[in-house]
Amino acid sequence: MEYSYKKSRHRGSFIFCAVILIAIGCGAAYAVRCSSDSDLHTSDQPVQVNKQYDERDKKNEEEDWRLVLVNRENPLNQTSDMELTELSNGQKVDTRIYPYLQKMFEDMRSEGIYPVVVSGYRTESEQQQIYNDKIAEFVADGLTEYEAKKEAERWVAIPGTSEHQLGLGVDINADGINSYGYEVYEWLEDNAHRYGFIHRYPDDKTDITGIANEPWHYRYVGQKAADEIHRRGICLEEYLEGK
Ligand SMILES: [Zn+2]
Known part of the structure; x- marks a missing residue:
């Protein structure tokens, strides 16, 4: 009798442990799912750099x-x-x-x-060069100097700006x-x-x-x-x- 009592108590402990382990497993799986969800949600968050x-x-x-x-x-x-x-x-x-x-x-x-x-x-002179080149490009396309300047300024900032x-x-x-x-x-x-x-x-x-x-x-x-x-x-x- 003594022996079978121990055995049934052991079986009870075993079942208890199994339930606990399953519960922990489910919890972990849920946590993993939550963290991957939050990864998706953080995709619009600022990026950290060093x-x-x-x-x-x-x-x-x-x-x-x-x-x-x-x-x-x-x-x-x-x-x-x-x-x-x-x-x-x-x-x-x-x-x-x-x-x-x-x-x-x-x-x-x-x-x-x-x-x-x-x-x-x-540099200022590099910007000036790009600006001049753009004007020249539009003049070559047939625009007047004034028109070319206006058109160029839509695309290239005036040197200094x-x-x-x-x-x-x-x-x-x-x-x-x-x-x-x-x-x-x-x-x-x-x-x-x-x-x-x-x-x-x-x-x-x-x-x-x-x-x-x-x-x-x-x-x-x-x-x-x-x-x-x-x-x-x-x-x-x-x-x-x-x-
Ligand atoms: Zn730019």
Whole structure:
């Protein structure tokens, strides 16, 4: 009798343990499902990179280097002493935006899209050259000097008013081998804000920006501003006006 009592108690313990183990297993499976769900939900969240420059300068947004407005009405302040980082193809960008650009490109490549910075930082004389070349192009097409200048200014910022001179504007295109331009533009339109970049000259804001839609031109403004600009469908001028 003694023996069978022990045996039945052992069986009872065994069943109890099995129930506990099944419960733990179900809990773990649920947790895994929840975490993968939340991964999906976080896909629109800001991306973390090693150097959190965004944590700096939060005290005074008006003096925030990331939100400097450069356009026709607000020419560049040439006194800025920026540190530049050279990319593998020789283009340069402001060192402070490099970690975000790098992370964005890595993530694009991991999704099979191959971008390249076709134009980053430009000196005043480089901007002047591009501006002159554009005018010459339209003159060659038969436009008068005045018409050519007006048309060129829809596409190329007047020297002294280009974000490329700021080091915070980049023209991003496909590498021309593995990806098409539209793939790069679409990806950037949907995701660039998570890295702190905005589509600076959208189609529906040309009356404010003065520049035609440029799906390749992205400007670093930091993740907080980029997220709001993207979410509200506004341009940088509108964002700063509301500050
Ligand atoms: Zn550009």
